[in-house]
Amino acid sequence: MTGVPGPTAAREQLPEATLCHLVDGDRTLLIRKQRGVGQGNLVGPGGKLEAGETPRECVVREVREEVGIDVADPERAGAFAYWADDWSAVVHVFRATAYEGTPTASAEADPVWVPVDDVPFDEMWATDRTWLPTVLDGGTFRGTFVFHADEPRYVDVDRGVNVPERGDVSATGRR
Numbered sequence: 001m002t003g004v005p006g007p008t009a010a011r012e013q014l015p016e017a018t019l020c021h022l023v024d025g026d027r028t029l030l031i032r033k034q035r036g037v038g039q040g041n042l043v044g045p046g047g048k049l050e051a052g053e054t055p056r057e058c059v060v061r062e063v064r065e066e067v068g069i070d071v072a073d074p075e076r077a078g079a080f081a082y083w084a085d086d087w088s089a090v091v092h093v094f095r096a097t098a099y100e101g102t103p104t105a106s107a108e109a110d111p112v113w114v115p116v117d118d119v120p121f122d123e124m125w126a127t128d129r130t131w132l133p134t135v136l137d138g139g140t141f142r143g144t145f146v147f148h149a150d151e152p153r154y155v156d157v158d159r160g161v162n163v164p165e166r167g168d169v170s171a172t173g174r175r
């Protein structure tokens with residue numbers, strides 16, 4: 001695909017996207033992706049940053065667009081950079097615990113509550129199992145992933161690290 005950053009793009013050139021992991025007691029909200037990157041997978045709601053938007057603004061907007069709720073307290077839990085054959089990005093990950101509204105299906109997403117202690121990782125991106133338990137548990141992380149033919153070939157996750165919200169396109173603490 002023309003114009004889509006593939007596995008040779010420099011980290012600093014990657015587009016940015018967001019994910020929200022909302023924890024409500026012993027359950028957490030995922031979506032069944034109806035279109036776009038990762039179609040068919042279960043993922044946290046989120047999407048690509050628009051021009052001039054901060055990751056926090058993006059994640060609030062995307063959750064509202066995808067499942068019709070307002071998350072009140074998105075907190076930065078980490079970030080990962082990943083390269084795949086047809087799409088690469090830096091993804092900012094937020095955890096939230098408070099929201100208003102009732103999750104509702106949209107053209108992009110069907111909302112699905114799952115137990116925090118029984119997340120269906122088999123239906124998610126292969127590398128989500130390496131960092132999502134840390135996020136659901138209130139921790140922080142940063143990750144670097146390389147996929148080839150939909151398989152993870154390089155997986156590196158640091159836990160318990162402080163990842164700044166703005167300007168962290170490297171996801172490594174480097175600016």
Ligand SMILES: Nc1nc2c([nH]c(=O)n2[C@H]2C[C@H](O)[C@@H](COP(=O)(O)OP(=O)(O)OP(=O)(O)O)O2)c(=O)[nH]1
Nearest residue numbers: 017018019036037043044046047048089091125128
């Ligand atoms: N859980 C998980 N999500 C990922 C990974 N890689 C990755 O890009 N995503 C997410 C981040 C974004 O939320 C989403 C890509 O954006 P999107 O296609 O949903 O973009 P969008 O909502 O702006 O939609 P569109 O208008 O471009 O269709 O995929 C990954 O490895 N794991």
